Amino acid sequence: MNLLFLSYWGLEDGLTVSTVFPHLRLLQETPEIKRILFVTIERGASASRELRFAPGFVTDKITFAPLRSRQNQPLLLNKIDDFVRFPNELIALVKAHRIDVLLGRGAPAGALAYLVWKKTKTPFLVESFEPHADYMLESGVWKSYDPRYLFQRYWEKKQKQLAVGLMPVAENYRRQLVQEGVPAPRIVTVPCSVNVPDFSFDPTRRQQVRARLGINQAAPVGIYVGKFGDIYYDAEAFDLFRDAAAHFGPQFRLLVLTPNPEAEVRAKLAKVGFGPEQVFVTKAPHAEVPGYLSAADFAFATIKPAECRRFCSPIKVGEYWAAGLPVLLTEGVGDDSDIIQQEGGGAIFNLERPATVPAALQQISTLLQQPKYRVDIRELAVRHRTVARAQEAYEQLLLPLASQTA
Structure with missing residues (x-):
């Protein structure tokens, strides 16, 4: 299986280091996964400079490919541009690297994975799946009429319908997803892992x-x-x-x-x-x-x-x-x-x-x-909070896809 792992955060972001890297290490040690294309989204200063990915990873198995957000425009326009441009760039990566499965970290990354699925039908999973649109609305960061809120909420609905696996971070949300009609076998709770x-x-x-x-x-x-x-x-x-x-x-x-x-x-x-x-x-x-x-x-x-x-x-x-x-x-x-x-x-x-x-x-x-x-x-x-929870989820949701893509 060739896997594309998409992080919605940049390579040097604290959330990438603390929450993505532990899972990436698990995946690189999984024999059924032959190649991993690790994709981050770079904004601000990191979008315009060289980035170095390597320490602690098997770089002959993992290839790093950052997506770079455009700068010098209002935040809203920048995010709109991201979700117009990045799906096409991801589709090109899927084809070039013969990707079998996409794994998105977080619901915004899952939204991009869904947009790729629309064009390629590449199976996708979403880990750290949360109601991101509602988070931003209830925190006062987004308004109910904000295009980011409206699109993200719709994309989360499509992820619930179409992702082959969802990994919410709380058991509370797993139960909510089941109540909403998501089949229980497609859901495994994986709290944010800590080494x-x-x-x-x-x-x-x-x-x-x-x-x-x-x-x-x-x-x-x-x-x-x-x-x-x-x-x-x-x-x-x-x-x-x-x-x-x-x-x-x-x-x-x-x-x-x-x-x-x-x-x-x-x-x-x-x-x-x-x-x-x-x-x-x-x-x-x-x-x-x-x-x-x-x-x-x-x-x-x-x-x-x-x-x-x-x-x-x-x-x-x-x-x-x-x-x-x-x-x-x-x-x-x-x-x-x-x-x-x-x-x-x-x-x-x-x-x-x-x-x-x-x-x-x-x-x-x-x-x-x-x-x-x-x-x-x-x-x-x-x-x-150990990464063992993620290992169990990968075994249940991700690895069965390896036989289907072999």
Whole structure:
């Protein structure tokens, strides 16, 4: 089988590194897959420069072919251009590389796979399948009349009808898809996978990072990894940081690893009472994140609540758990909120019920007193977030296609 793996994110995007590469490594080790054409969508600066793909991959089995988005035009026109031009470029790649099956990462990539299917009838699967259109609408990023919303919602409907396999990231969404009429054998839940050993707690790195940042080894430390805004809380997240500092006392320190502009983040932290000595803000490469997680004691996952949030699987929660960190998480997020309530691993809050915030912080404090809390929480990542779930899905949905295309 010759496989085209399509990532909707760029080669160097943190989501590609953290969520796509682990699956790509699984696929390259699968004997039934003879060749893999790995395609990314490059925007911004990466669209106009040479990209290097290789470390950790068998490059005689994997060929890298980026699609480059045009620049210097409004965002809406840029996205429209992408979905007009990229299907034709993908069709040319399918023919040139004799592709048997397309595998799209995420519903937007699945939309492109569907558009290719319309012309070539090449079978396609979609992993990390989520109601992306509803995410963007309920987060306020798109409006109901936005062409991006209207097209993406239609394309998601076609993916449900025509994909030979769907891999939603939450069991909640698998059940919803079955209720909508998608045949259950075509669906396997695969939460966003984490390479657990890469993120495991390291006491040596904990000491080193704390020493480098001037943080007392006994100080309580919270960490936030990711963006502010869009589907994540912005001002509300900083209020939550303030509440945590008040709860844990003057020794509390905060680590923020974010692509948002550092000056803006520091200004918002200062606005809620943080002095420069209490916080560390940086945009860290993904390879450095595990060291910072080891230096922390608990983590924040401040995702805006919305009905469709029940269907997501934040990669950061899996990485936090792999490092043994209890997570302060918004209520109603994917399967993770239920897992925390049923199995531990953090505390749930709901800003519409303000009393849940101090209660959740107290629950975090109680967890931190348990001598084996990091070991126990790491087991959540092992049970719910390892790449073994993806392997099972590939065996059920993808590999049967190998005999059909041989």
